[in-house]
Amino acid sequence: MLLLVKLGSNLIQTKEGDIDLAFLSRLAEEIKELKAKGVRVLIVSSGAVLCGVKKLGLKERPREISLRQAVAGVGQAYLMHLYDMVFSNYGLRVGQALLTADLFRDRERFQNAKNALESMLSLDVVPVINENDTVAISELLFGDNDFLALYTAYMMGANLMVIFSTAGGLLDGEGRVVQVVEDVEKVLPLVRGVNSEFGTGGMFSKITCTRMAVRLGIPVVITGKEDNLLGVISGNTRGTYFKPSKRPLREGKRVLALLEEPKGAIYVDEGAYRALKQGKSLLPAGIRGVEGVFQKGDAVVLYDQRGFLVGKGRVNFSSREVRKVMGRQGEEVKRLLKASTEEVVHADRLVVF
Numbered sequence: 228m229l230l231l232v233k234l235g236s237n238l239i240q241t242k243e244g245d246i247d248l249a250f251l252s253r254l255a256e257e258i259k260e261l262k263a264k265g266v267r268v269l270i271v272s273s274g275a276v277l278c279g280v281k282k283l284g285l286k287e288r289p290r291e292i293s294l295r296q297a298v299a300g301v302g303q304a305y306l307m308h309l310y311d312m313v314f315s316n317y318g319l320r321v322g323q324a325l326l327t328a329d330l331f332r333d334r335e336r337f338q339n340a341k342n343a344l345e346s347m348l349s350l351d352v353v354p355v356i357n358e359n360d361t362v363a364i365s366e367l368l369f370g371d372n373d374f375l376a377l378y379t380a381y382m383m384g385a386n387l388m389v390i391f392s393t394a395g396g397l398l399d400g401e402g403r404v405v406q407v408v409e410d411v412e413k414v415l416p417l418v419r420g421v422n423s424e425f426g427t428g429g430m431f432s433k434i435t436c437t438r439m440a441v442r443l444g445i446p447v448v449i450t451g452k453e454d455n456l457l458g459v460i461s462g463n464t465r466g467t468y469f470k471p472s473k474r475p476l477r478e479g480k481r482v483l484a485l486l487e488e489p490k491g492a493i494y495v496d497e498g499a500y501r502a503l504k505q506g507k508s509l510l511p512a513g514i515r516g517v518e519g520v521f522q523k524g525d526a527v528v529l530y531d532q533r534g535f536l537v538g539k540g541r542v543n544f545s546s547r548e549v550r551k552v553m554g555r556q557g558e559e560v561k562r563l564l565k566a567s568t569e570e571v572v573h574a575d576r577l578v579v580f
Contacts, residue, residue, distance in 0.1 A: 229267045230460060231385040232258075233376035236273040238391045238452050239309075246281065248313060250452050255317040257456040258353060262319075266460065267348050269383060270310075270321075271356045271376040278302035278309070303357065310355050322352040325359040331378045332488045341382050373436040380445055381485055388440055388447045389459055390433055395451030396466035397430065408469045411438045415535060435536050437469050438580045439484065444475030476578060484539055484578045487526040491519025491546050493571070494530050500537055503529070503579050509540065509572040511560050514553035521546045527572075540577035543570055 232254075241247045258268050276295060279302025280288055289295045303325070310321045324344060330336040347354045358375055373390065380388045396404035397417060408414050411434065418434045437447045448459050450466025458464060476484060495503070499513020509529070521527055522545050529538040542549065544564060549571055552560045560569035 228265070228387070228460070229269070229383060229385045230261065230456070231269045231271065231376060231380045231383070231388045232456070233271045233372060233388065233390045234273065235372065235391065235393075236277045237393050239272070239274050240277060246278070246309060247452075248309070251309065251313045252316070254456070255314045255319055258314075259317045259319060260457055261460070262351075269344070269348075269354050269356065269379065269385070271372050271379055272306065272310070273357065273372045274306045275299040275303040275357060278305040281305070306357070307355065314353065320350075320352045321355050322347045322350075324354050324356045326356060326375065326379070327359050328375075328378075329488075331382070332486055334486075337382065337486070344379075344383060373432045377436040377440055378485060380440065381443055381481070385445060387460060388445055389456065390437075390447065390449045391452050391454075392430070392433060392449050392466075393451070394430060394449075395453070396449050397434070404465065405467050408467060411441060411469060415533070431534075438536070441469050441471050442476055442484070442578075442580050443481060444471045446471045480578045483526065483541070483576075484580075487539075487541075489519075489528045489539065490521035490525040491517065491527045492530060493517055493527050493542075493549065494532060495537070496532060500531050503538060503577065506574055508570040508574045509577065510556065510569055511549070511552040511571055512554060512556040514549065514571065517546055517550050517553065519546060529572075536580060538577060538579040540572035542572055543568065 239247055239251065261268060276288060276299050279298035279300070282301050282305045283298060285298070289298055307321070307323050314321050324340070324347070326340060330340050344354050356375065356379060358372060376388060376390065379385075397408065397414060399405050399417060405414060405417070415434070418430050433449055437449065440447050447469040448464050448466055449469070450459065450464050454465045462468070493509070493514055494516035495509065495513050496515050499509060502513065503509060515532060519527070521542060523543060524541055526539060526541050528536060529540065531537050544566070548564055552563050555563070557569065561567065
């Protein structure tokens with residue numbers, strides 16, 4: 228079994244703002260027991276900026292991107308020192324892997340990264356993976372390691388993804404943890420997009436990634452750091468277990484879902500989203516907004532009007548053409564575009580999460 232564990236910045240510090248060495252020690256102890264049972268473990272860990280702030284004695288997280296990159300460079304060394312120090316106490320060896328989003332869009336670099344991580348695992352090393360914040364601009368601005376965890380889980384063929392969260396799981400309207408989710412779509416109204424001081428994701432990001440993971444056939448647990456990994460992998464968690472889809476994506480559509488770089492975004496109304504869920508193509512009538520600049524054949528992401536990622540596909544028209552006909556239908560679309568079809572994204576070239 229291959230287990231991927233994702234830790235956010237707020238998980239590796241105490242309520243008082245100190246590095247939570249007790250939690251890291253407990254994590255190391257549990258991973259040692261898991262490895263004794265034959266479970267291979269990957270860790271995706273945020274915390275470079277947080278650790279840099281601590282190491283440099285700064286009062287707050289820098290706002291300027293270049294300064295944040297410098298702080299991340301200092302903090303990443305400190306973060307790995309902490310993992311090495313704590314895990315070594317339990318006879319575990321750790322290895323650093325710094326990744327950027329663009330390697331997942333380059334097949335050669337993708338395979339090289341996969342080979343490197345496989346080699347670490349074969350050497351009985353626990354890989355500790357983070358985004359390369361020193362050089363990655365977009366990740367510092369918009370990204371989150373929830374997505375890095377998802378991409379890594381797909382790349383490595385993980386059997387389970389465990390995301391530790393300060394919320395302890397997905398909470399219902401009364402603040403109680405939802406135990407099991409069979410259909411992520413039904414729990415979206417419970418999601419609130421709250422970011423942390425040092426992170427950029429919140430539950431909104433976690434559910435978006437979970438929605439994609441289960442469509443890939445990867446089960447996900449979102450839980451708190453009081454939970455026990457041995458219990459989690461045996462099906463006994465205090466958090467929320469998201470069941471994998473009964474109809475996981477075919478390999479060809481997995482590539483579209485994760486590896487093709489989106490050039491823009493299209494926002495669809497509720498009627499269009501219902502049609503997409505039924506396996507239909509995206510028509511201009513259901514489009515309510517367009518972002519970015521893209522050409523025919525480019526990949527775009529699809530969002531509903533709440534801002535949830537609902538799909539990804541290759542477009543039949545440019546962004547300029549889509550803006551020209553959005554909200555229109557039928558022969559009017561064909562006349563305006565001088566085209567034989569009105570489908571903006573054909574069902575065969577579309578992934579719906």
